[in-house]
Amino acid sequence: MRGVYVPLLCMCVSLVLRCAISQVPEEIDTYMECTDGYQWDFQTEHCRDINECETIPEACKGEMKCFNHYGGYLCLPRSASVIPASAPETPNPPEGHLPDEVTEPYNSCPLGYESHRGRCVDIDECEQDQHDCQPSQQCLNSQGGFACQCPEGYRKVGTECIDIDECRYRYCQHRCVNVPGSFSCQCEPGFQLAGNNRSCIDVNECDMGAPCQQRCTNTYGTFVCRCDQGYELGPDGFACRDIDECSFSSFLCQFQCVNEPGRFSCMCPAGYQLQRTRLCQDVNECETGTHNCTEGQTCVNTNGGYRCVNNSRCKDPYVQVSNRCVCPVNKPACRDLPLSIVHRYMSMTSDRSVPSDIFQIQTTSIYPGAHNAFRIRSGDDSSDFYIRQINNISAMLVLAQSVTGPKEYVLDLEMVSINPIMNYQTSSVLRLSIYVGPYTF
Numbered sequence: 001m002r003g004v005y006v007p008l009l010c011m012c013v014s015l016v017l018r019c020a021i022s023q024v025p026e027e028i029d030t031y032m033e034c035t036d037g038y039q040w041d042f043q044t045e046h047c048r049d050i051n052e053c054e055t056i057p058e059a060c061k062g063e064m065k066c067f068n069h070y071g072g073y074l075c076l077p078r079s080a081s082v083i084p085a086s087a088p089e090t091p092n093p094p095e096g097h098l099p100d101e102v103t104e105p106y107n108s109c110p111l112g113y114e115s116h117r118g119r120c121v122d123i124d125e126c127e128q129d130q131h132d133c134q135p136s137q138q139c140l141n142s143q144g145g146f147a148c149q150c151p152e153g154y155r156k157v158g159t160e161c162i163d164i165d166e167c168r169y170r171y172c173q174h175r176c177v178n179v180p181g182s183f184s185c186q187c188e189p190g191f192q193l194a195g196n197n198r199s200c201i202d203v204n205e206c207d208m209g210a211p212c213q214q215r216c217t218n219t220y221g222t223f224v225c226r227c228d229q230g231y232e233l234g235p236d237g238f239a240c241r242d243i244d245e246c247s248f249s250s251f252l253c254q255f256q257c258v259n260e261p262g263r264f265s266c267m268c269p270a271g272y273q274l275q276r277t278r279l280c281q282d283v284n285e286c287e288t289g290t291h292n293c294t295e296g297q298t299c300v301n302t303n304g305g306y307r308c309v310n311n312s313r314c315k316d317p318y319v320q321v322s323n324r325c326v327c328p329v330n331k332p333a334c335r336d337l338p339l340s341i342v343h344r345y346m347s348m349t350s351d352r353s354v355p356s357d358i359f360q361i362q363t364t365s366i367y368p369g370a371h372n373a374f375r376i377r378s379g380d381d382s383s384d385f386y387i388r389q390i391n392n393i394s395a396m397l398v399l400a401q402s403v404t405g406p407k408e409y410v411l412d413l414e415m416v417s418i419n420p421i422m423n424y425q426t427s428s429v430l431r432l433s434i435y436v437g438p439y440t441f
């Protein structure tokens with residue numbers, strides 16, 4: 001704005017000069033005409049200076065002040081002062097004309113400068129409080145002028161300082177908050193402001209006490225809790241709950257599943273030992289020596305236990321001969337009894353699928369031409385079994401009914417040997433004790 005004044009001033013000055021040159025009236029007495037800027041005064045009969053400042057409406061525009069001058073006028077800034085240059089040596093100075101309104105001394109220096117000991121020096125408008133900066137603005141002096149500077153974060157619009165909305169310039173990676181004169185960046189949850197105060201970096205919540213009960217995994221912007229094997233994440237996402245593996249399947253363990261924190265284990269009943277984590281294997285007490293059978297007894301292992309059987313178990317009229325009980329033929333009581341009885345023991349699991357071959361009987365001695373027949377001579381619940389003859393010398397005991405233990409059978413399996421040539425018939429018995437264990441294993 002300041003620059004506008006200078007050409008205006010020059011224009012007026014040149015006007016003055018022109019006026020000054022052409023102001024000398026010729027033959028005043030003769031002609032009642034005056035040059036520009038003068039008018040004829042009939043009273044004094046002289047050309048008289050026109051006060052353009054009063055006669056021309058708005059002789060000077062804007063902030064300029066009008067100064068009347070001989071034959072013309074000046075438009076100068078209000079702060080300017082005009083010292084009447086030694087009145088031009090007019091041969092005929094207009095009478096009664098005194099520059100009474102022009103009392104300020106005239107500054108011959110350009111605007112923004114002042115005369116100081118014959119030189120033009122810059123006016124420090126800031127220092128001399130001749131500026132129009134607003135309180136919030138900083139006045140900066142410069143050669144011939146001054147500037148009003150807005151504080152940082154503001155920009156000048158006209159004479160005002162307007163806050164710069166830095167957020168429009170994408171200074172922040174996540175969120176930007178504009179405040180007067182400045183801005184600040186904010187980060188989404190799970191992130192924190194980086195050292196440059198603009199970028200957001202992931203927060204490792206796991207290192208900062210994330211509330212995971214067991215395992216914490218940091219992810220971009222958040223974290224996830226995880227659980228050790230055997231645990232599952234609770235509904236809150238933090239706590240871990242023990243998984244009851246036993247509830248998943250009844251086949252996890254052969255006998256019994258025991259849930260434990262984070263795991264499960266299988267248990268076996270007494271007389272069994274755990275094998276390959278889930279199976280139960282019968283302990284052979286007779287081999288491990290954990291039985292308490294006495295000298296005269298024989299240990300018989302069963303599914304889940306053992307039995308002690310007397311070595312001498314022949315009952316009258318039978319007598320012990322080697323490992324069998326024999327009925328002496330000379331005893332009358334032996335006439336209708338089997339010739340010999342052999343004791344055998346076997347163990348069996350519960351709930352076998354039926355029919356099931358369980359025991360094979362085979363004769364050791366055979367007379368040429370003899371015909372052998374096998375049958376179940378007696379026994380408790382013997383209807384649970386039947387005999388399938390394989391050939392003359394062997395037969396198979398077949399379980400016909402599914403049996404659930406614990407249960408014991410004593411079956412007399414009789415082999416009748418018939419020799420038609422010799423018209424001779426004899427029978428021997430295999431006394432089979434069957435111990436059915438309480439379990440299917």
Ligand SMILES: *[C@@H]1O[C@H](CO)[C@@H](O)[C@H](O)[C@H]1NC(C)=O
Nearest residue numbers: 184185193194195196197198
């Ligand atoms: C970030 O902001 C803090 C606090 O406002 C300040 O101390 C630090 O100097 C700033 N860093 C940068 C790089 O601007």
Ligand SMILES: *[C@@H]1O[C@H](CO)[C@@H](O)[C@H](O)[C@H]1NC(C)=O
Nearest residue numbers: 290291292293294297305308
């Ligand atoms: C053998 O031990 C069992 C328990 O394991 C017991 O019930 C039984 O009476 C004992 N028998 C003898 C002869 O000591």
Ligand SMILES: *[C@@H]1O[C@H](CO)[C@@H](O)[C@H](O)[C@H]1NC(C)=O
Nearest residue numbers: 296297308309310311312313
């Ligand atoms: C075994 O022998 C003893 C005597 O030695 C007897 O008391 C017991 O009844 C016998 N047991 C059987 C099953 O025969």
Ligand SMILES: *[C@@H]1O[C@H](CO)[C@@H](O)[C@H](O)[C@H]1NC(C)=O
Nearest residue numbers: 366368369370371372392393
């Ligand atoms: C089995 O008995 C038949 C007669 O019933 C006989 O012909 C056959 O030779 C006998 N077989 C043996 C191996 O003894």
